[in-house]
Amino acid sequence: MADDPYAALGVSKTATDAEIKKAYRKIAKRDHPDLTDDPAAHERFKAASVAYDLLKDPEQRARFDRGEIDAQGQERPQRRYYRDFSEAPDNPYRGQADYGDFSDVFADLFGERGFRQSGFGGGARSFDMRGQDHRYTLEVDFMTAARGGTTRITLPDGNVLDVNIPAGTRDGQTIRLRGKGAAGMGDGPPGDALLAITVREDPDWRRDGDDVSTVLPISLDEAVLGAKVQAQTIDGPVMLTVPRGASSGQKLRLRGRGLTGAGGKRGDQHVELRIVMPPQIDDDLARFIETWRKDHAYNPRAAGGRGR
Amino acid sequence: MIRQFKTRDEILSMIPELSPEALAALTEAGIIQPLLAEGEPRFREIDAARLQLAVELEEMFRLDPEALALVLSLIDQLNGIRGEMRAVLGALAEEPPETRARLRRVIHEIRILRVQRD
Secondary structure: OOOOHHHHHOOOOOOOHHHHHHHHHHHHHHHOOOOOOOHHHHHHHHHHHHHHHHHOOHHHHHHHHOOOOOHHHHOOOOOOOHHHHHOOOOOOOOOOOOOHHHHHHHHHHHOOOOOOOOOHHHHHHHOOEOOOOEEEEEEEOHHHHHHOEEEEEEOOOOOEEEEEEOOOOOOOOEEEEOOOOOOOEOOOOOOOEEEEEEEOOEOOEEEEOOEEEEEEEEEHHHHHHOEEEEEEEOOEEEEEEEOOOOOOOOEEEEOOOOOEOOOOOEOOEEEEEEEEOOOOOOHHHHHHHHHHHHHHOOOOOOOOOOOO | OOOOOEOHHHHHHHOOOOOHHHHHHHHHOOOOOOEEEOOEEEEOHHHHHHHHHHHHHHHHHOOOHHHHHHHHHHHHHHHHHHHHHHHHHHHHHOOOHHHHHHHHHHHHHHHHOOOOEO
């Protein structure tokens, strides 16, 4: 315990009564054991209380100053703080706890609380508490996630919602619908609905970060001579120039046609060309190629089989 | 368990800072709800501790009865939850590490993961 009550309050020996009171109040506000968890604060508060009890009484203070009594003699019987009682399960002043969706779990673990007195003037029940968040999983197709769009969902409570899927939504992202969770208590706002998004795979589209890739089939003549052909992008069809002499596996890049990234910048689309032979190799084609081969034979595997 | 009840006079001498008028006002406002026996209030230990705190809060923060009721109600809620939390943590401490690891993952998912897009 503090031997020097002035030190415990952080005041000088010549402090006025008002200064002593002010110092005590300052410590009490900060360190009161019912208002803070900090054990060091509890000690400071205890020391300050003892010191204040002694110094607030002018007669006691004068006797202490003259050395007639010491600080110890003043200690009050061990005080029990309110937290000792209010943490107990049978605190009659506490309103019914409400754990929302988990009320059953709570009752299962803790039991229904036995005797219950209503709080003061219904005060405890008039509290405003935000409602619980509800979590759902929502599957969207690749295009809706990429382009953005609206999906209609029916929540378990029967509410039908049109959910706005932002362009560039990724698998595993969460969409928060404000106020669509459980109702709040009192005037508390409702909770949110949290939709965990699963993006369904699409055989025609592959994703790599912000970039997407597709395969574009081209005919033999388009590969040989070059052509302008139509290709699908997230934003719809575009005309794409296939260079003369294109090979299968060659990739063309469409800048800014990928997914919308975190910063709002879009990735690219990679279009892989794939030469598709005509359904039948007719005599004309076979004869032409035979003739052509005589003078123009080439070995595409000479470069190590990379096929380019 | 033997409960010790205190009379009005005993309470007043226990808490020197509490005036008879203040005790009457706090009771009137419902902030303190002593039991009644033969028309006389009987104060439990919890009432005494609550009165002591109420007097200190009034003095420290100059609260009016409504604000005092609010603060005490918040303390009741918080401490009640603290007591329940302690009970849950005590029960979890007895569980094998695998159970705790499983719960940790679930808690992490619920409390830690941040929503990436609003």
